[in-house]
Amino acid sequence: MAEDAVALKNKGNDAFKAKDWPGAIEYYTKAIELNDKEPSFFTNRAQANIKLEAYGYAIADATKAIEINPDFIKAYYRRAVANTSILKHSDAIHDWKVVVRKNPADKTAKAQYEACQKMVKRDAFLKAIEIADAPSAAEGLDLENMIVEDSYDGAKLKDEMTQEFIDDMIERFKNGKKLHKKYVFQIILAVKELVYNEATMVETKVAPDHKLTVCGDTHGQYFDLLEIFRLNGFPSEKHGYLFNGDFVDRGSWSCEIALLLYAYKMLFPKFFFLNRGNHETDDMNRMYGFEGECKAKYNERVFKLFSESFSALPLATLIGDKYLTLHGGLFSDDAITLDDIRKLNRHNQRQPGQAGLMMEMLWTDPQTAPGRGPSKRGVGLQFGPDVTKRFCEKNGLEAVIRSHEVRMEGYEVEHDGRCITVFSAPKYCDSTENKGAYINIESDYKLQFNKFDAVPHPDIKPMAYANNGMSSMMGM
Incomplete structure (x- = not known):
């Protein structure tokens, strides 16, 4: 049974390498049906789901892998990527922090953690300055007197599109x-x-x-x-x-x-x-x-x-x-x-x-x-x-x-x-x-x-x- 599950996971990996994400998910799912105690099956499926932008499914898979093995760094990684992708930066930041703590040599994770911190701050800042009826960016834009230099080598646009x-x-x-x-x-x-x-x-x-x-x-x-x-x-x-x-x-x-x-x-x-x-x-x-x-x-x-x-x-x-x-x-x-x-x-x-x-x-x-x-x-x-x-x-x-x-x-x-x-x-x-x-x-x-x-x-x-x-x- 365990061997069959690994064989299916390997087929999933082959499909993944061929960029056939739905096919990969199918094989990983079959592997999980045979053995639902192996965290890597879930993180592999999470990665294929990320490729298909099924971030909710990826989060669920990564969470399951963490339940099976709370020290499995890849699962935190996957969940952080998925949460970042759907702009849930405050959720992602906790997982990036875990990855950096468990693997301080990972430069990509460190960069992601820092980027995520900036995102959380920026989101809070944008929310704080949000104005319901902000003036249009067109205000003060004087198109009539904007010069198109002689050096511009493209077609000219008058009032009507042609x-x-x-x-x-x-x-x-x-x-x-x-x-x-x-x-x-x-x-x-x-x-x-x-x-x-x-x-x-x-x-x-x-x-x-x-x-x-x-x-x-x-x-x-x-x-x-x-x-x-x-x-x-x-x-x-x-x-x-x-x-x-x-x-x-x-x-x-x-x-x-x-x-x-x-x-x-x-x-x-x-x-x-x-x-x-x-x-x-x-x-x-x-x-x-x-x-x-x-x-x-x-x-x-x-x-x-x-x-x-x-x-x-x-x-x-x-x-x-x-x-x-x-x-x-x-x-x-x-x-x-x-x-x-x-x-x-x-x-x-x-x-x-x-x-x-x-x-x-x-x-x-x-x-x-x-x-x-x-x-x-x-x-x-x-x-x-x-x-x-x-x-x-x-x-x-x-x-x-x-x-x-x-x-x-x-x-x-x-x-x-x-x-x-x-x-x-x-x-x-x-x-x-x-x-x-x-x-x-x-x-x-x-x-x-x-x-x-x-x-x-x-x-x-x-x-x-x-x-x-x-x-x-x-x-x-």
């Missing part, structure tokens, strides 16, 4: 060049106003001879975004796109993705849609690189304006009265209807917080078991096929389309066809061997699924702009 400007921008970004700050400010401010005036749930139909493409998370993977456009066609008045949140963070071209998507929103405001994701939020941007990237490529004001524009984004899009598209998923209460989403005043609450409708729309995940369960992420909750069925029937929907999670094939149809996940960042973070996908919808409202592979990109690692040690943790 296809020529976008074409030039795509090439600039490919070649590692930046936009002039004046244009960056101009684009963000224009889109902030456009999306602020949209409904919390945008409602759109697909006209005859038109097409709408739904994309999931792109996470700063700019070259893979261009691959979608290359394979599937660039946005136009007859070919709309809906990007379902998580444009930024993790990947190191988040500024480029956000600016390109915003430029298309300016050019085609009625055919190009953007839903907010859980990474279009301040605390995630501080942790996962977007704030650092904005500061490195432009300045802090650019980040603050992006932050204001993110909090103005719609939370959902209803396609042809058939498909509710939102980043995370469904709700803790069966009584919620589309009308509740319509009535939600998202402008009263800039950040999603720890509870409520906005948090659930951005954070929840489907599960295979009926009913509702605790979140595998440690944030939000999980909802079963019966929850999805009731919601769709009550609201006259064919399905819910959501993103928020890696799928190895780029998409997955679950809950008897009523819950569809689409994820558009192939080879996610350069460390998961997943495909990307997008969904085309024409006027017959049939879903056409398309998969694609990652393309090469310049040698800049994911999380290159995360300044809090997260990039080093990703390799653990």
Whole structure:
């Protein structure tokens, strides 16, 4: 029995090395079923869960390993990483402290402990200075008199966005060049106003001879975004796109993705849609690189304006009265209807917080078991096929389309066809061997699924702009 369990663990390790995280979890789980007294089985599974961003599960596994062996340093390590990843710094700090005490020579753990202490202090500071109606970062920004130097070699932007400007921008970004700050400010401010005036749930139909493409998370993977456009066609008045949140963070071209998507929103405001994701939020941007990237490529004001524009984004899009598209998923209460989403005043609450409708729309995940369960992420909750069925029937929907999670094939149809996940960042973070996908919808409202592979990109690692040690943790 013990030998069989070790053999299964070794198979799990092989799957892990091949970056097949779900396969690794399956083997570790089988090993645990044969022998639930070996802490390393739990810490190995915790690490695979961390790779899948199932931080809640990782915390539970690490805790179990600590119960079996309170001196098992790796378990404290794993739990600290998982808690840090979901911004529970005050929980993480206790485990980092244990690791440093038990293994004072571990420089990475020491750096993490120090970074975590800074995070706890910064969180407290930000909370203390939080102002409900803080002035906009646009105040005092004199765009009209901002000079674009003669030495700037890019296309010029007047009052209206043009296809020529976008074409030039795509090439600039490919070649590692930046936009002039004046244009960056101009684009963000224009889109902030456009999306602020949209409904919390945008409602759109697909006209005859038109097409709408739904994309999931792109996470700063700019070259893979261009691959979608290359394979599937660039946005136009007859070919709309809906990007379902998580444009930024993790990947190191988040500024480029956000600016390109915003430029298309300016050019085609009625055919190009953007839903907010859980990474279009301040605390995630501080942790996962977007704030650092904005500061490195432009300045802090650019980040603050992006932050204001993110909090103005719609939370959902209803396609042809058939498909509710939102980043995370469904709700803790069966009584919620589309009308509740319509009535939600998202402008009263800039950040999603720890509870409520906005948090659930951005954070929840489907599960295979009926009913509702605790979140595998440690944030939000999980909802079963019966929850999805009731919601769709009550609201006259064919399905819910959501993103928020890696799928190895780029998409997955679950809950008897009523819950569809689409994820558009192939080879996610350069460390998961997943495909990307997008969904085309024409006027017959049939879903056409398309998969694609990652393309090469310049040698800049994911999380290159995360300044809090997260990039080093990703390799653990």
